[in-house]
Amino acid sequence: MSAQLGGQPILILKEGGSRTRGRDAQSMNIAAAKAVAGAVRTTLGPKGMDKMLVDTIGDVVITNDGVTILKEMDIEHPAAKMMVEVAKTQDDEVGDGTTTAVVIAGELLKKSEELLEQDVHPTVITLGYRQAAEKAQELLQTIAVDVKAKDKEILAKIAGTAMTGKNAEASKEKLCDLIVRAITLVADADGTVDTENVKVEKRVGGAIEDSEIVEGMIIDKERVHPGMPKTVKNAKILLLNAAVEYKKTEVDAEISITSPDQLQLFLDEEERMIKGIVEKIKASGANVLFCQKGIDDIAQHYLSKAGILAVRRVKKSDMEKLARATGGALISSIDAISADELGVAGLVEERKVGGEEMIFVEKCKNPKAVSIIIKGGTEHVVDELGRALEDALRVVGVVVEDKKIVAGGGAPEVELSLRLREYAATQGGRIQLAIEAFASALEVIPRTLAENAGLDPIDKLVELRAAHEKGKKTFGLDVFEGKPVDMLAAGVVEPLRVKTQAIASAAEAAVMILRIDDVIASAKSAGPSPEEMAAMGGAGGMGGMPGGMPGMM
């Protein structure tokens, strides 16, 4: 790239760099983003297909989950990476709707291409898209249905919708019940839900039906000493974040021992001290000890003699959950051990699950952290089930927090599309075209649901539109019967937040990509990260064409 000054070219980029401008840059970015949307499109909905992803060392992931697919694909193109970010944001904020968000973003860009061809300036398009996105948020609030946080029936339906098409059909009812029980238990008094407090343990072996909830925690560890009890009823649990071992001197001191008597004295002192610690633990009334640090041999011996079930090197996150499950406090020094900081559980037991010893802390009173063990025939099944379960836990948590839902099956998208067209008509000029484009882009969801179910997308869209024009706001596509039905009545429901977030981030990504009219790539770099691109106000990137990315899956 060079400029001219008095016939003398001035080079401003290092040799080997490249630059693409104007329409070329736009088409390139749009093509890349569309390729990403195309890659996940066929997985949308209950009849969506799965992807088999094979990484460089041959590991296989089989999934239907948008964000997992995009994370596993090694995407290089900077505009394509921005689409991956859309999926990640959706996953972080709501935990579901990742495919929806990416597919909408792709369609917004596809529609913008048509406008660009008609010489509508990108600035007008982005302005129209922003305005439409804002209006869509407003409209969504009016479409939303209020529910009660304790309405278990609705919560189970939310979980069920999130799990359709994810290989969990056979045991869906059972799993939905586990999910709803887990979330209602861990919900805080102020109505917030942190799904981190539901620990999901996966085990290969058995059937999905054998999955269970433990009202308490499962810790993937075993007792430190075989002489300890395997079962403790009415457990009083000490959660200790300090090592149960002889305290080594802080300074680098050398202890010189000159006679066997002195050595014996030294060892006796060590033993006496550890015995003291164990006595202190016993005196507190604790009969179970979870230690975040180590427990040395001598301590193990004395703890076992005292009949205490002890586990060492428990993960910090598990310690925190144990505290929430048992109502105990995390104690950070031996001196601070006291009876009233102990947690309680009806039963603590070491049991074998799928050939591995695990510690079950169960029958907790009002546990604020719980565990779900999911089982399945093979690792792939268990992994995909785990992802479906995580999604479902998140959406149920979101509904407990927000208490607002919408119908599924494309119902809100059709309704929004209709209302946005009406809104566009009230806006004059070319911006109207952009708002209309936004409106029809949203219809990609019902269209894709139809397509993936082997139905005629145009016919189905026409039927859906007709229903909505008659005021049937909650009518979506029943992909099994192939006709519009009231999704609310059919129990296909999603959290409102899935839609507000999907539309907001899809619009944002589309606008960001549309604003780029200059892609300057330096010679070596693989292009800036999407974050850097955002910081730069949208410029930057590398010249790889979308054909080079795995968009043709």
Ligand SMILES: Nc1ncnc2c1ncn2[C@@H]1O[C@H](COP(=O)(O)OP(=O)(O)O)[C@@H](O)[C@H]1O
């Ligand atoms: N039983 C059903 N009938 C029709 N549509 C459904 C049904 N269950 C889920 N859907 C729709 O499928 C879409 C979600 O598909 P999914 O593959 O889970 O993608 P995402 O990653 O966007 O959640 C939503 O539009 C949802 O309403």
Ligand SMILES: [Mg+2]
């Ligand atoms: Mg989903």
